[in-house]
Each structure stands twice: as structure tokens, then as C-alpha cells.
Amino acid sequence: MYRFLLTPRWWGINVFLVLSIPFCVFMGSWQLGRFEDRVQAHDRATTQAASDRREAARPLADLLPVDQSTVGKQTTVTGRYDEQLLVPDRTLDGRTGYYVLTLLHTDEGRALPVVRGWLPGTPDASKAPAPPTGEVTVTGALQASETPGNNGVGSRSGLPAGQTGAISTATLVNLVPYDLYDAWVTLNDGDSGMRAVPVSAPQNTGLDLKAFQNLGYTAEWFAFVGFVIFMWFRLLRREVELTRDAELGLAPDGTETADTAGATEADGAAQTAGAGRELEDRPSPTGV
Structure with missing residues (x-):
């Protein structure tokens, strides 16, 4: 079978x-x-994020370039605040607001983007606190440049002047006329009453989509x-099932086996021949 x-x-x-x-x-x-x-x-x-917060802050130069082992590490940087930008569409505790991002010029001639805090609502330069003047030393968590479209980072373009969708060197280099570090820092304590921005996990380390x-x-x-x-x-x-039906001489509905079809044709031929003989033996009406 x-x-x-x-x-x-x-x-x-x-x-x-x-x-x-x-x-x-x-x-x-x-x-x-x-x-x-x-x-x-x-x-x-x-x-790591919990343990990094307890570690002593290290100079920025000791943590560059940023990778998964240095993201979130505490760093301390000295410089002077200069240009300020707003980063819209940032959510914190279920509320939508914006980051206040200020460029910190260092003695090395480059600027480090520093997120001084978060404010609710739509971006408003008049509500964003002005940065401190003179030389300052900031301490915060080191972060890698963002990628638009990932981890909630906005990817829309055409933002008003003074705003940026992503905190990344590739984006900021088109907005400011000086060299930048390929990294940014979020302060541990929000500046001027703003809420501190939590540390973002490195890419490909979260339970995301x-x-x-x-x-x-x-x-x-x-x-x-x-x-x-x-x-x-x-x-x-x-x-x-088909093999068993064939062995029993059964055929599926609506089909005929070869033997059945042959027998049917033979019976039809015999019946036709018999009818012909009957016509030949029947007397002619004219008596011929």
C-alpha cells in the first residue's frame, strides 16, 4: 500500500x-x-546605569570615543556656554516637551552639546533659561550621538531656527560654525529649575520593537x-485513501476507472449492434 x-x-x-x-x-x-x-x-x-551614577566623574578625554562601555559614564567638563538650541518632541514621564541644549566651548577649541534640562509644552526660547555666564564645570552622563528615527528621536526636517531634531554631530554641524565632540552630556541635576533628562540606553540594548x-x-x-x-x-x-480505493475497485466521485470506462463502451457497442439486427429482421411495411 x-x-x-x-x-x-x-x-x-x-x-x-x-x-x-x-x-x-x-x-x-x-x-x-x-x-x-x-x-x-x-x-x-x-x-550599568545604576552603577555609573555612583562612580566618580572622569575627564571627557578619557571616555572618548563613545561606545557601549562608556555610554552613561560620569564625566566632568570645563568651558563656557555659548549658543543654545531647543530639541522638540521629547517625552518625559508621559508628558511631551523639549530639551534645552547648550553648546559648551572647551579649551581644546571644540564644543560639547550639553542638555541642561527638560521643559514641558512646545519649544519656546523665551521660556528656556539662559545659560550661566563665565567659566563653568559641568558634571553629567556621557551619551552617544543620536540617530534620527531611533529610540524616539524625531526625524522630521524643516524645524524653525534655533531648533534641532536630533542631538548628533551630523545634525549640529550644519547649525553651528565650529567643531563639535561626537558625544553629548546630560546633566545629573537640571539647571535653573528644569528637570534633568535621564540617561538613554545604548542602541540595541533595550527591549524595543x-x-x-x-x-x-x-x-x-x-x-x-x-x-x-x-x-x-x-x-x-x-x-x-486513493490507493485503497483503487485496490477495492472504487473510484472517486465524478470519475471513472479505466476498466469501468471500457466496460461501459463495450456494453454500448453491443446494444447498438443488437438494435441493428432487430431492424434487419423486422418485415418491411411494403412487404419487400
């Missing part, structure tokens, strides 16, 4: 089954591993394993 499994068609089906199952299991396991890596990175970033996409892909790959096995058994059962 199962000799059909040796046909070329079923050889192809069986090879597909044997190859697709381990492939799907591998891809599902890989996606699950990616999700677990992101969970672990999120836990490490959370733990990408992490849950990995989890969704994991479920899809393992579900595909079950679907492939189900379809194989369904095809097998159908083939077994």
Missing part, C-alpha cells in the same frame, strides 16, 4: 520535509537567541515546522 512513497514525486516531498524541519528549527533557535541577547543587554544596561520582532519570528519559524509536518501527513493520508 505504501509503495507510492518510492515514486519520484514522493521522493521530492520527503526530501523537502527532511531539509525544511532542521532549517526551520535552526532559524527559530537563532531568532530566540537574538531575543535573549537583547534581554541580557537590557539587564546589563540597566545595572526589534527585540519583540525577534520573538515573533521565533514563533513563526516553529509554527512553520508544525505546518510542514501537518501537510505531509495530510498528503500521506490522501494518497493512502
Whole structure:
């Protein structure tokens, strides 16, 4: 009954089954591993952020360039505040507001973007406190340049003068006429009554949309394993039923086997021949 499994068609089906199952299991396991890596990175970033706040501040030069090991580290920088920009569409505790970003000129001839605090509402330069004058020393958490469109960073362009959508060197270099550090600092304590901006986790270390996409892909790959096995058994059962019906001389509804069709044609021919003989033996009405 199962000799059909040796046909070329079923050889192809069986090879597909044997190859697709381990492939799907591998891809599902890989996606699950990616999700677990992101969970672990999120836990490490959370733990590191708490420990970094307790560490002594270090000079900025000791922490550059910024990477995942230095993001959130405490740094101290001395310089003079200059140009001030507002960063709109920033959320804090469920409320929408804006960051007050001020460029701090250092003795090295470059400027460091410093987020002095957060204010609620729409950006308003008249409400943003002016920066302190003279030489100041700031202490805060080191942050990497933002990427528009990621982690809630706005990507819209055409902002009014005095505003920027992202705190990044690539964006700010078009707004100010001097060299910048490829980093920024958020003060531990908000300046002039503003609320302090919390430290952002490094990219690819949070439980963001990408992490849950990995989890969704994991479920899809393992579900595909079950679907492939189900379809194989369904095809097998159908083939077994057709083979059994053929052995019993049964035909599916609306079809005829070759033997049945041949017998039907033979009976029709015999009936036609018999009718012809009857016509030949019948007397002619004219008596001829």
C-alpha cells in the first residue's frame, strides 16, 4: 500500500520535509537567541546605569570615543556656554516637551552639546533659561550621538531656527560654525529649575520593537515546522485513501476507472449492434 512513497514525486516531498524541519528549527533557535541577547543587554544596561551614577566623574578625554562601555559614564567638563538650541518632541514621564541644549566651548577649541534640562509644552526660547555666564564645570552622563528615527528621536526636517531634531554631530554641524565632540552630556541635576533628562540606553540594548520582532519570528519559524509536518501527513493520508480505493475497485466521485470506462463502451457497442439486427429482421411495411 505504501509503495507510492518510492515514486519520484514522493521522493521530492520527503526530501523537502527532511531539509525544511532542521532549517526551520535552526532559524527559530537563532531568532530566540537574538531575543535573549537583547534581554541580557537590557539587564546589563540597566545595572550599568545604576552603577555609573555612583562612580566618580572622569575627564571627557578619557571616555572618548563613545561606545557601549562608556555610554552613561560620569564625566566632568570645563568651558563656557555659548549658543543654545531647543530639541522638540521629547517625552518625559508621559508628558511631551523639549530639551534645552547648550553648546559648551572647551579649551581644546571644540564644543560639547550639553542638555541642561527638560521643559514641558512646545519649544519656546523665551521660556528656556539662559545659560550661566563665565567659566563653568559641568558634571553629567556621557551619551552617544543620536540617530534620527531611533529610540524616539524625531526625524522630521524643516524645524524653525534655533531648533534641532536630533542631538548628533551630523545634525549640529550644519547649525553651528565650529567643531563639535561626537558625544553629548546630560546633566545629573537640571539647571535653573528644569528637570534633568535621564540617561538613554545604548542602541540595541533595550527591549524595543526589534527585540519583540525577534520573538515573533521565533514563533513563526516553529509554527512553520508544525505546518510542514501537518501537510505531509495530510498528503500521506490522501494518497493512502486513493490507493485503497483503487485496490477495492472504487473510484472517486465524478470519475471513472479505466476498466469501468471500457466496460461501459463495450456494453454500448453491443446494444447498438443488437438494435441493428432487430431492424434487419423486422418485415418491411411494403412487404419487400
